[in-house]
Amino acid sequence: GQNIDQPTEMTATEGAIVQINCTYQTSGFNGLFWYQQHAGEAPTFLSYNVLDGLEEKGRFSSFLSRSKGYSYLLLKELQMKDSASYLCAVMDSNYQLIWGAGTKLIIKP
Amino acid sequence: IAGITQAPTSQILAAGRRMTLRCTQDMRHNAMYWYRQDLGLGLRLIHYSNTAGTTGKGEVPDGYSVSRANTDDFPLTLASAVPSQTSVYFCASSGGNTGELFFGEGSRLTVL
Numbered sequence: 001g002q003n004i005d006q007p008t009e010m011t012a013t014e015g016a017i018v019q020i021n022c023t024y025q026t027s028g029f030n031g032l033f034w035y036q037q038h039a040g041e042a043p044t045f046l047s048y049n050v051l052d053g054l055e056e057k058g059r060f061s062s063f064l065s066r067s068k069g070y071s072y073l074l075l076k077e078l079q080m081k082d083s084a085s086y087l088c089a090v091m092d093s094n095y096q097l098i099w100g101a102g103t104k105l106i107i108k109p
Numbered sequence: 110i111a112g113i114t115q116a117p118t119s120q121i122l123a124a125g126r127r128m129t130l131r132c133t134q135d136m137r138h139n140a141m142y143w144y145r146q147d148l149g150l151g152l153r154l155i156h157y158s159n160t161a162g163t164t165g166k167g168e169v170p171d172g173y174s175v176s177r178a179n180t181d182d183f184p185l186t187l188a189s190a191v192p193s194q195t196s197v198y199f200c201a202s203s204g205g206n207t208g209e210l211f212f213g214e215g216s217r218l219t220v221l
Contacts (some may be wrong), residue, residue: 004151033209042199042212043152050207087152096167097210099151 002026004100006088011106012078020073020086020103028093034062034073035087037102043087047073075105083107112136115200115213122190122220130185130216132200140203141183142167142210143175145196152199158183190220 005023012018024032031050035043049055049064049071061074073086085102092098113134122128134141139160144152154167158177172194174186187194197217201210 031207033207035210042214043210044212045209048207048209089152091208096154097152099153101149101151 002092002098004088004090004098006086006100006103008101009104009106011108012075014078014080014107014109016078017074017076018078018105020075020088020105022071022073022088022100024069024071024088024090024098024100026069026090026092026098029066030091030093030095032062032064032071033089033091033097034071035089037085037087039084046086078107080107080109113200113202113211113213115198115216117216118214119217120219122187122218124191124220125189128187128190128218130187130198130200130218132183132185132213133181134183134200134202134211135181136202136204136211137180138202138204138211139180141177142201142203143173143183143185144199144201145169146199146215147196155185155198187218190218192220194218195220 003025034046037043047062054063059076064071085104087102088100089097116131142157143155153169156175158164161180197215199215200213
Protein backbone atom coordinates (compact mmCIF):
# COMPACT_ATOMS: atom_id res chain seq x y z
CA GLY A 1 0.00 0.00 0.00
CA GLN A 2 0.90 3.64 -0.18
CA ASN A 3 2.12 5.37 2.92
CA ILE A 4 3.39 8.73 4.09
CA ASP A 5 5.03 8.97 7.51
CA GLN A 6 5.77 12.14 9.46
CA PRO A 7 6.04 12.84 13.18
CA THR A 8 2.78 13.62 14.93
CA GLU A 9 4.05 16.57 16.93
CA MET A 10 7.22 18.61 17.40
CA THR A 11 8.15 21.44 19.74
CA ALA A 12 10.70 24.16 19.03
CA THR A 13 11.78 27.51 20.43
CA GLU A 14 11.17 30.90 18.87
CA GLY A 15 14.19 31.98 16.82
CA ALA A 16 15.51 28.43 16.45
CA ILE A 17 15.58 26.01 13.50
CA VAL A 18 13.39 22.93 13.12
CA GLN A 19 13.42 20.10 10.60
CA ILE A 20 10.24 18.14 9.88
CA ASN A 21 10.84 14.80 8.19
CA CYS A 22 8.62 12.91 5.78
CA THR A 23 9.19 9.42 4.41
CA TYR A 24 7.05 7.87 1.73
CA GLN A 25 6.29 4.64 -0.09
CA THR A 26 4.09 5.24 -3.11
CA SER A 27 3.21 3.75 -6.46
CA GLY A 28 5.39 6.00 -8.57
CA PHE A 29 6.43 9.56 -7.89
CA ASN A 30 5.45 12.80 -9.59
CA GLY A 31 6.43 15.30 -6.97
CA LEU A 32 6.26 16.04 -3.25
CA PHE A 33 4.39 18.94 -1.68
CA TRP A 34 4.47 20.63 1.70
CA TYR A 35 1.47 22.53 2.99
CA GLN A 36 0.97 24.61 6.11
CA GLN A 37 -2.32 24.48 8.00
CA HIS A 38 -3.12 26.75 10.92
CA ALA A 39 -5.71 25.45 13.37
CA GLY A 40 -9.22 25.86 12.03
CA GLU A 41 -8.01 27.03 8.63
CA ALA A 42 -7.42 25.58 5.18
CA PRO A 43 -4.05 24.17 4.09
CA THR A 44 -1.88 26.56 2.08
CA PHE A 45 0.88 25.60 -0.35
CA LEU A 46 4.48 25.95 0.85
CA SER A 47 6.77 24.06 -1.50
CA TYR A 48 7.12 21.53 -4.29
CA ASN A 49 10.04 19.18 -5.02
CA VAL A 50 10.27 16.88 -8.02
CA LEU A 51 14.06 16.62 -8.38
CA ASP A 52 16.57 15.68 -5.70
CA GLY A 53 18.02 18.52 -3.72
CA LEU A 54 17.14 21.57 -1.72
CA GLU A 55 14.60 24.21 -2.65
CA GLU A 56 14.89 27.41 -0.63
CA LYS A 57 12.14 29.96 -0.22
CA GLY A 58 12.85 32.59 2.40
CA ARG A 59 12.89 31.09 5.89
CA PHE A 60 11.55 27.78 4.57
CA SER A 61 13.50 25.14 2.65
CA SER A 62 12.45 21.71 1.42
CA PHE A 63 14.74 18.80 0.57
CA LEU A 64 14.05 15.68 -1.46
CA SER A 65 15.87 12.37 -1.93
CA ARG A 66 13.88 10.17 -4.30
CA SER A 67 16.18 7.17 -3.86
CA LYS A 68 15.56 7.22 -0.11
CA GLY A 69 11.87 8.14 -0.31
CA TYR A 70 12.61 11.02 2.02
CA SER A 71 11.94 14.71 2.32
CA TYR A 72 12.28 17.32 5.01
CA LEU A 73 10.96 20.81 5.58
CA LEU A 74 13.40 23.16 7.29
CA LEU A 75 12.10 26.22 9.07
CA LYS A 76 14.62 28.85 10.16
CA GLU A 77 14.30 31.80 12.54
CA LEU A 78 11.11 30.40 13.94
CA GLN A 79 8.32 32.81 14.73
CA MET A 80 5.25 32.26 16.87
CA LYS A 81 3.10 32.46 13.74
CA ASP A 82 4.84 29.30 12.46
CA SER A 83 2.85 27.28 15.00
CA ALA A 84 0.73 25.14 12.69
CA SER A 85 0.44 21.68 11.20
CA TYR A 86 2.70 20.84 8.28
CA LEU A 87 1.36 18.37 5.76
CA CYS A 88 3.50 16.27 3.45
CA ALA A 89 1.88 14.94 0.26
CA VAL A 90 3.21 12.86 -2.62
CA MET A 91 1.78 12.72 -6.13
CA ASP A 92 1.76 9.11 -7.30
CA SER A 93 1.97 7.61 -10.79
CA ASN A 94 -1.75 8.32 -11.34
CA TYR A 95 -1.22 11.97 -10.40
CA GLN A 96 -3.24 11.48 -7.22
CA LEU A 97 -2.03 13.09 -4.01
CA ILE A 98 -1.27 10.83 -1.04
CA TRP A 99 -1.31 12.77 2.22
CA GLY A 100 0.51 12.30 5.49
CA ALA A 101 -1.42 12.90 8.72
CA GLY A 102 0.52 16.09 9.36
CA THR A 103 3.03 17.28 11.95
CA LYS A 104 1.78 19.69 14.57
CA LEU A 105 4.55 22.19 15.30
CA ILE A 106 4.41 24.00 18.63
CA ILE A 107 6.60 27.09 19.02
CA LYS A 108 7.52 28.18 22.53
CA PRO A 109 8.81 31.63 23.46
CA ILE B 110 -10.93 38.21 -4.32
CA ALA B 111 -10.07 35.19 -6.46
CA GLY B 112 -10.26 31.80 -4.85
CA ILE B 113 -12.58 29.06 -3.69
CA THR B 114 -15.77 29.63 -1.74
CA GLN B 115 -17.45 26.93 0.29
CA ALA B 116 -20.86 27.00 1.94
CA PRO B 117 -21.99 26.46 4.57
CA THR B 118 -18.98 26.98 6.84
CA SER B 119 -20.62 24.95 9.56
CA GLN B 120 -23.70 22.77 9.80
CA ILE B 121 -25.33 20.43 12.31
CA LEU B 122 -27.43 17.80 10.61
CA ALA B 123 -29.72 15.01 11.78
CA ALA B 124 -28.86 11.52 10.61
CA GLY B 125 -30.76 10.50 7.53
CA ARG B 126 -31.06 14.02 6.15
CA ARG B 127 -29.79 15.03 2.74
CA MET B 128 -27.10 17.70 2.60
CA THR B 129 -25.27 19.50 -0.20
CA LEU B 130 -22.00 21.31 0.39
CA ARG B 131 -21.40 23.99 -2.20
CA CYS B 132 -18.07 24.88 -3.77
CA THR B 133 -17.36 27.61 -6.30
CA GLN B 134 -14.04 28.74 -7.76
CA ASP B 135 -13.24 31.70 -9.96
CA MET B 136 -9.72 30.74 -11.01
CA ARG B 137 -10.85 28.76 -14.09
CA HIS B 138 -9.05 25.67 -12.85
CA ASN B 139 -10.01 22.47 -14.61
CA ALA B 140 -9.42 20.06 -11.75
CA MET B 141 -11.41 20.15 -8.52
CA TYR B 142 -11.48 17.92 -5.46
CA TRP B 143 -13.42 17.16 -2.30
CA TYR B 144 -11.49 15.99 0.77
CA ARG B 145 -12.47 15.16 4.29
CA GLN B 146 -10.12 15.77 7.20
CA ASP B 147 -10.44 13.86 10.45
CA LEU B 148 -8.26 14.15 13.53
CA GLY B 149 -5.15 11.98 13.29
CA LEU B 150 -5.72 11.12 9.65
CA GLY B 151 -4.41 12.70 6.50
CA LEU B 152 -6.68 14.41 4.03
CA ARG B 153 -8.73 11.75 2.28
CA LEU B 154 -10.04 12.25 -1.23
CA ILE B 155 -13.78 11.70 -1.64
CA HIS B 156 -14.38 12.60 -5.28
CA TYR B 157 -12.59 14.57 -7.94
CA SER B 158 -13.22 16.11 -11.34
CA ASN B 159 -10.49 16.63 -13.91
CA THR B 160 -12.67 18.84 -16.09
CA ALA B 161 -16.27 19.99 -16.43
CA GLY B 162 -18.58 17.09 -17.24
CA THR B 163 -16.38 14.40 -15.71
CA THR B 164 -16.05 13.08 -12.16
CA GLY B 165 -14.17 10.26 -10.46
CA LYS B 166 -14.13 8.39 -7.18
CA GLY B 167 -11.42 8.93 -4.64
CA GLU B 168 -10.36 6.95 -1.61
CA VAL B 169 -13.61 7.27 0.40
CA PRO B 170 -16.53 7.86 -2.02
CA ASP B 171 -19.27 5.81 -0.34
CA GLY B 172 -22.24 7.86 0.79
CA TYR B 173 -21.22 10.88 -1.29
CA SER B 174 -21.96 12.08 -4.81
CA VAL B 175 -20.72 15.01 -6.89
CA SER B 176 -21.55 16.75 -10.13
CA ARG B 177 -19.58 19.11 -12.38
CA ALA B 178 -21.97 20.88 -14.69
CA ASN B 179 -19.54 23.73 -15.35
CA THR B 180 -15.96 24.77 -14.58
CA ASP B 181 -16.75 26.88 -11.54
CA ASP B 182 -19.06 24.71 -9.40
CA PHE B 183 -18.45 21.36 -7.74
CA PRO B 184 -21.12 20.50 -5.15
CA LEU B 185 -20.84 17.51 -2.81
CA THR B 186 -24.04 15.74 -1.74
CA LEU B 187 -24.63 13.42 1.18
CA ALA B 188 -27.79 11.55 0.22
CA SER B 189 -28.55 10.25 3.71
CA ALA B 190 -26.13 11.52 6.33
CA VAL B 191 -24.66 9.19 8.97
CA PRO B 192 -22.67 10.10 12.12
CA SER B 193 -19.43 8.75 10.58
CA GLN B 194 -19.66 11.57 8.05
CA THR B 195 -19.00 14.09 10.81
CA SER B 196 -15.86 15.78 9.58
CA VAL B 197 -14.33 18.90 8.10
CA TYR B 198 -14.77 18.98 4.35
CA PHE B 199 -12.41 20.88 2.06
CA CYS B 200 -12.97 21.69 -1.56
CA ALA B 201 -9.87 22.36 -3.64
CA SER B 202 -8.80 23.13 -7.18
CA SER B 203 -5.41 22.66 -8.76
CA GLY B 204 -3.46 25.11 -10.86
CA GLY B 205 -0.25 27.06 -10.93
CA ASN B 206 3.10 25.97 -12.27
CA THR B 207 3.33 22.94 -10.00
CA GLY B 208 -0.32 21.96 -9.94
CA GLU B 209 -0.55 22.84 -6.28
CA LEU B 210 -3.93 22.77 -4.61
CA PHE B 211 -5.89 25.84 -3.61
CA PHE B 212 -8.31 25.09 -0.79
CA GLY B 213 -11.58 26.57 0.31
CA GLU B 214 -12.00 27.54 3.95
CA GLY B 215 -13.71 24.27 4.82
CA SER B 216 -17.16 23.14 5.90
CA ARG B 217 -17.48 21.68 9.38
CA LEU B 218 -20.29 19.11 9.35
CA THR B 219 -21.70 17.41 12.42
CA VAL B 220 -24.16 14.56 11.95
CA LEU B 221 -26.15 13.62 15.04
